[in-house]
Amino acid sequence: MRRIVEEQFEDVHQQRDAATMGMWLFIATEALFFGGLLFAYAVYRGAYYRAFSEASEEMSIVLGGVNTAVLLCSSFSMAMAVQSAKSSRGGRLVFFLALTAVIGAVFLAIKFTEYYEHYQHHLVPGTHFQFSGPHAKQVELFMVFYFVLTGMHAVHMIVGLGMLITLVILARRGRFLGEDYNTVEFGGLYWHFVDIVWVFLFPLLYLVDRSGQ
Amino acid sequence: MSETHDATREYTVTFAVLLILLGVTVGVSYLNLGWFNAFIAVGIAATKMTLIAMFFMHARSARRMTLVVVFAGLFWLGILFTLGLSDYLTRWSLPSPDVWTGQPRP
Amino acid sequence: MSAPARSLPENYLNVRLGWKSWFFTRDHKRIAVMFLLTITLFFFIGGTFATLIRLELMTPEGDMFQPETYNKLFSMHGIVMIFFFLIPSVPAVFGNFLVPLMIGARDLAFPRLNLLSWYLLVIGGTCVLFSILTGGVDTGWTFYTPYSSQFSNTHVVAAVLGIFIAGFSSILTGLNFIVTIHRMRAPGLTWFRLPLFIWSTYATAVIMVLGTPVVAITLALVAVERIAGVGIFDPRLGGDPLLFQHLFWFYSHPAVYIMILPGMGVVSELITTHARRRIFGYSFIAFASVAIAVLGFLVWGHHMFVSGQSQYAGMVFSFLSFAVAVPSAIKVFNWTATLYKGSIAFVAPMLYALGFIGLFTMGGLTGLFLATLAIDVHVTDTYFVIAHFHYIMVGGMVMAYMGALHHWWPKISGRLYHEGWAQFSALTIFVGFNLTFFPQFILGYMGMPRRYHAYPPEYQVLNVMSTAGASILAVGYVVPLIYLIWSLWYGPKAPANPWGATGLEWQTPSPPTTHNFDQTPVVTEEAYSYAKNR
Numbered sequence: 063m064r065r066i067v068e069e070q071f072e073d074v075h076q077q078r079d080a081a082t083m084g085m086w087l088f089i090a091t092e093a094l095f096f097g098g099l100l101f102a103y104a105v106y107r108g109a110y111y112r113a114f115s116e117a118s119e120e121m122s123i124v125l126g127g128v129n130t131a132v133l134l135c136s137s138f139s140m141a142m143a144v145q146s147a148k149s150s151r152g153g154r155l156v157f158f159l160a161l162t163a164v165i166g167a168v169f170l171a172i173k174f175t176e177y178y179e180h181y182q183h184h185l186v187p188g189t190h191f192q193f194s195g196p197h198a199k200q201v202e203l204f205m206v207f208y209f210v211l212t213g214m215h216a217v218h219m220i221v222g223l224g225m226l227i228t229l230v231i232l233a234r235r236g237r238f239l240g241e242d243y244n245t246v247e248f249g250g251l252y253w254h255f256v257d258i259v260w261v262f263l264f265p266l267l268y269l270v271d272r273s274g275q
Numbered sequence: 276m277s278e279t280h281d282a283t284r285e286y287t288v289t290f291a292v293l294l295i296l297l298g299v300t301v302g303v304s305y306l307n308l309g310w311f312n313a314f315i316a317v318g319i320a321a322t323k324m325t326l327i328a329m330f331f332m333h334a335r336s337a338r339r340m341t342l343v344v345v346f347a348g349l350f351w352l353g354i355l356f357t358l359g360l361s362d363y364l365t366r367w368s369l370p371s372p373d374v375w376t377g378q379p380r381p
Numbered sequence: 382m383s384a385p386a387r388s389l390p391e392n393y394l395n396v397r398l399g400w401k402s403w404f405f406t407r408d409h410k411r412i413a414v415m416f417l418l419t420i421t422l423f424f425f426i427g428g429t430f431a432t433l434i435r436l437e438l439m440t441p442e443g444d445m446f447q448p449e450t451y452n453k454l455f456s457m458h459g460i461v462m463i464f465f466f467l468i469p470s471v472p473a474v475f476g477n478f479l480v481p482l483m484i485g486a487r488d489l490a491f492p493r494l495n496l497l498s499w500y501l502l503v504i505g506g507t508c509v510l511f512s513i514l515t516g517g518v519d520t521g522w523t524f525y526t527p528y529s530s531q532f533s534n535t536h537v538v539a540a541v542l543g544i545f546i547a548g549f550s551s552i553l554t555g556l557n558f559i560v561t562i563h564r565m566r567a568p569g570l571t572w573f574r575l576p577l578f579i580w581s582t583y584a585t586a587v588i589m590v591l592g593t594p595v596v597a598i599t600l601a602l603v604a605v606e607r608i609a610g611v612g613i614f615d616p617r618l619g620g621d622p623l624l625f626q627h628l629f630w631f632y633s634h635p636a637v638y639i640m641i642l643p644g645m646g647v648v649s650e651l652i653t654t655h656a657r658r659r660i661f662g663y664s665f666i667a668f669a670s671v672a673i674a675v676l677g678f679l680v681w682g683h684h685m686f687v688s689g690q691s692q693y694a695g696m697v698f699s700f701l702s703f704a705v706a707v708p709s710a711i712k713v714f715n716w717t718a719t720l721y722k723g724s725i726a727f728v729a730p731m732l733y734a735l736g737f738i739g740l741f742t743m744g745g746l747t748g749l750f751l752a753t754l755a756i757d758v759h760v761t762d763t764y765f766v767i768a769h770f771h772y773i774m775v776g777g778m779v780m781a782y783m784g785a786l787h788h789w790w791p792k793i794s795g796r797l798y799h800e801g802w803a804q805f806s807a808l809t810i811f812v813g814f815n816l817t818f819f820p821q822f823i824l825g826y827m828g829m830p831r832r833y834h835a836y837p838p839e840y841q842v843l844n845v846m847s848t849a850g851a852s853i854l855a856v857g858y859v860v861p862l863i864y865l866i867w868s869l870w871y872g873p874k875a876p877a878n879p880w881g882a883t884g885l886e887w888q889t890p891s892p893p894t895t896h897n898f899d900q901t902p903v904v905t906e907e908a909y910s911y912a913k914n915r
Contacts, residue, residue, distance in 0.1 A: 090348030273307035
């Protein structure tokens, strides 16, 4: 039988409280990590508003919008997974965890399709970059932030997928039910946080100014 | 401890509201509201963040300490943006044409 | 867990033997010892660079090194000392060792993360050592763009990657401390009964958790700009070099407080123990730590007064920089008030603590000069700045670190060091330090700029004094290395509480057992209740 309480803790409640707090602190750290990038983005968006709205119109609002909806779906599914673990329904837990992972993979597939389109349109910063117009340099700057922000987000998604696959394997062995649901809960916190990051990235990168004037 | 009321309904409603907000944020971006566009976009994103945190992440029923951690994170982000922008928003006094070639904002 | 019969009582050092028992340990005390060894190595690497710098500056001509080599020397000195010695010094070594002991816990909340944190520091350090061995970095420890991102042809990416990884070590350490202090205190140990070292470690951990990610992403952006050749901070491509400075100093100024707050905590412990006095104004010192952690984030712009930052922002940052001096001053006043009518024992840890107070005060007051816009314009990038922050970091933090090392050495090693030699080295360090760095205040005020390998001949006398002081300082740092190692084999066995101190860590045997306490202690009185024991 696996020990549920680690030896440094007095009881399962102390352990749960400590782990919950640790997870939220980690999320706060992550928020500052993306926050530094977003601050830099805000400064340049203020300075080069025209260029940023031109660049933003190169983004596919359909793919971006669908992807946002996809990610919200995965968050919903993850919330259901946590709920299933809490109420000790093992079959549902495995189903929702796997569903979350599949939806997450769909998100990444769409994202990489977009990257490929940007590549074809010569929008990848560096020597390959081509853009006609007076703001080409600043458009490139926007694309740098686009790739760094979405790239960092995608890295977090990939880590999240790895985490979900691990959770599925362990859940199939009957773990995480009832009192033991914490691990799924923490996985959920991470997944929802990554979702929140995208919720900000979508309007900032795709919707700078669509009014077309 | 394991109070397992079924939250499916709650999650479904949250999810639906999130999708509606997504539609709104896309729709509003096609209107020309000047600087107010960005304000609305970030405002809607913040609302969505609050919903996800409150319902999906259970911040609503979390211990007070969790909320303190969340607000600490937001507060420190606020420091970065406020004091950082205190430079950029007042730098107009120094003419540096290379940096500020963008046309005036609509 | 029944122990085999041994001649020695079982403790955390001898409970298991062999390299695996160390490299896979989850015991916070063993991890602390591993950090101690690691950062001692980095200290002497960084010290070697400092020695070479001081040797070059003996003469006005640049006759010992090429200018490029000199640039690498001061850069590597700064990078190694700041990111791989000062930032992990007291938190990772003494925080790790003492936080669970002081709050009556069996271990930190996340022992595996703690071990991971050590590995991350070692991996990050290896990246930096790689960049040193393959030719070094010449950007200065600040990596200012666009030099670091576009022009420098040294190993910037390797160094930046090393700092990025070490940053996560720092984040994990901080996260672990915050959770542990919140959730794992012994029964009865309320917030206002905590030792002040815990308060300052807590404040430090807040900075680590909330500041470090920003510098991590900033340095990552520098690496992206360098590798992809895009202009994030390059004005030719529309970037703003000042943005790098904003993001860099958003962490790196608070990082100065990562480097001093734990030292302040150490000094609070040393002063009370060796003056046999209850701390004066406990809650003021406790809240001053928290205030420093918060205010420390509001002042970063004072590094950018002459950089082209807006004058209005400059004024705001100048004002806020004065504000952060207030909590620091509160601490100094309270420590001196604690000494008043105390029965002071001038043992080695106390000598370090007293040295800290004097040198930190000097460093702090000269910081006010630098927060003053008009004076800062005069002394920016001169030796005045160098002297100022060395008074804080070496005069402050390294003194506190050495004080902590001596104070808790009996607890860590179970042995007593030779008091006479310890006092000798404490005085040597104090004298050597002042002789090294005080002349630099004058040099800076006279206008000698930092980061040059050559200087006009009229500065030579003060530079020779400084180099002479540095050699005394070096002796002061090498002597403890010898007698502390010597004490491991030949020092007398330490009793559980050699100083007669209060505090839960002294209620355990020296060295403590793996789980620290046989049963969870119950705390019934406030910290530093020395009056009763007398």
